[in-house]
Amino acid sequence: MAEMTYLEAINLGISEEMARDEKVVIFGEDVGGDKGGVFGVTKGLAAKYGDNRCFNTPLTEGLIGGLAVGLGVMGYRAIGEFQFADYILPATNQILSEARTMRYRTKGDWTAPIVYRTPYGGGVRGGLYHSQSTEKIFAGQPGLRVVTPSNPYDAKGMIKAAIRSDDPVIFYEHKRLYRLLKAEVPTDDYIVPIDKANVVREGSDITVISYGMMLQYAISAAEKLAKEGIDAEVVDVRSLYPLDRETLVNAAKKTGKILLVTEDNKEGSIMSEIAAMISEDALFDLDAPIKRLAGPDAPSMGYSLTLEREFLVNEDQVIEAMIELAEY
Amino acid sequence: MKTLKKSGLSKEEMIQAYYEVKRGRRLDERLWQLTRIGKTSFNISGQGAEVAQVAMAMAFEHDKDIFLPYYRDMTACLVWGMTSKDIILGSFGKDADPSSHGRQMPNHYGSKEHNIVSFASTVSTQMPLATGVAYAAQLEGKDYIALTTTGEGSANQGEVQEAMNFAGVKKLPVIFVVENNNYAISVPIEEQYANENMSDRAHGYGFEGITVDGNDFTEVYLTFKKAVKDARSGKGPKLIELKVYRLTSHSADDDQTIYRSKEDIEKMKESDPIDVFEKQLIDEGYLTQADMDKMDEEIRAEIDKATDEAEAMPDSAPESLLDEVYAK
């Protein structure tokens, strides 16, 4: 075990997989050389595994999307980095038209075992284009997996599982978590499944379902409210698509009172789908209407601090919503 | 290097050019200062490109030609009509910021009033827009031109090729510019493209491409003067590559000493294009050192005043986050 950040955990996970399997390669803008990515996630990998296996691409997301598929069909396990989740958009055609359907359209003859990694999320004064939650664009696209870890242990275990997966996986990394969270992480080989939600805290009064940075607020809020007699179950979605229906619905049934928290816009988010699943499978177990706490339906947060704060859900709002639900 | 006399500009125009160059440098220095003392949180500069940007921008008619810039073009935007205060308002993310009213990060210049179209952070997405602007001119039989700029890394995006192709097919009045400063964050040109000059690409789209030394004021000015004349008279687009320096790190979030050698950085700083330009101005009798010092003082006073005024302006009202998501 070693104490490490979310960022270091991802770096270690990738490094272990590159050591284990020489078919693992990683690339993207600024990813190679000594820079090791704009956030430093790939730092040291070029020195360790050579410039052929950890390299810079030109500033071309469309290429990053398709290069990974080409390598994938030839038996490589390609990891393509998009510098920010907002900048996946030029590669959307490659991801949706090529990566997503390779297995299906050949009934498994060809596959695209790819990880597309990308930092996402707000709260870093990034304005519109360095804050967006683009995960909803890739949800509801069968053939793709969309995942996001919310702590260093999962970060390492899930990136390893994503690299070993035979499916194309979009691996979202919350950029505020990169250096915010530190935790004990095993330095030996383990994986965390990329198709399972995780009950992080057992509780009997209400259920809070979230992921990424917002999940951290939910955990902290739950600990605070426990002292005031509200016992919350907290679930980390982790696998944003496909969703782990069983775990999510069971956690909902358990308390009958559900709060869904996302940093994304309220309408059309991952949470909308979770709400639909719960109402299909557990409507008669509910003791209150399903409640969503989310960003407003503005395109994204503004750069100005007043506009960024107005957009982002904060811990106080989570606490308030939890109390309201408990009292319903 | 061509003499300044050869530009054909009057003494007054040449002195104005120097004022714009120097103002661009001093204003950018102020933006860095504000970042360092924690009053603003981000900056990205055009230091090293001021001479080229002024020579470029002076070849256009700012009350009718449309500029679709990228984030290093502050100095060109000043020539187009934006004020120091406009720029600083953007840095503070104030509501009165004409570029985005505090919604985008600093350095995303735009001004409806001055024919400067707003641009996204997603690099080079403004290039297809520029063809749309130029097509509108063609449809209406008007003689305005679109000028659009980007970096050499960003010029590799698929959208740039799509834009140039259409501009060539329709012989549109659009001038594409690549400000080639040798680095895309940390990625050097050798890893970005394989041809000798970026401008060679124009031939593939059926129009002329030209590479110019951005330190050579007269050469840049005359190149654009001709491009403007050609575009205005229906001869179609051009691709102009400006070889410039990037004297600073990529942005306030980057440290170029990680990926560039000390000698490389020192050598570049010694050939600051403003020093070259000043020497030419003195040698050819446009200005004396004393004139320049006096001008510098005036510029500093202008920027101090603009800073105080901009800082005193109100932040965006939180509820304005939802303004203009849709037309009313």
Ligand SMILES: Cc1ncc(C[n+]2csc(CCOP(=O)(O)OP(=O)(O)O)c2C)c(N)n1
């Ligand atoms: C589509 C997209 N991908 C990535 C980024 C992140 N990014 C911002 S600037 C930059 C480098 C641009 O380099 P270049 O085009 O050479 O211009 P320069 O900054 O050197 O002037 C990158 C990768 C972005 N803004 N948009």
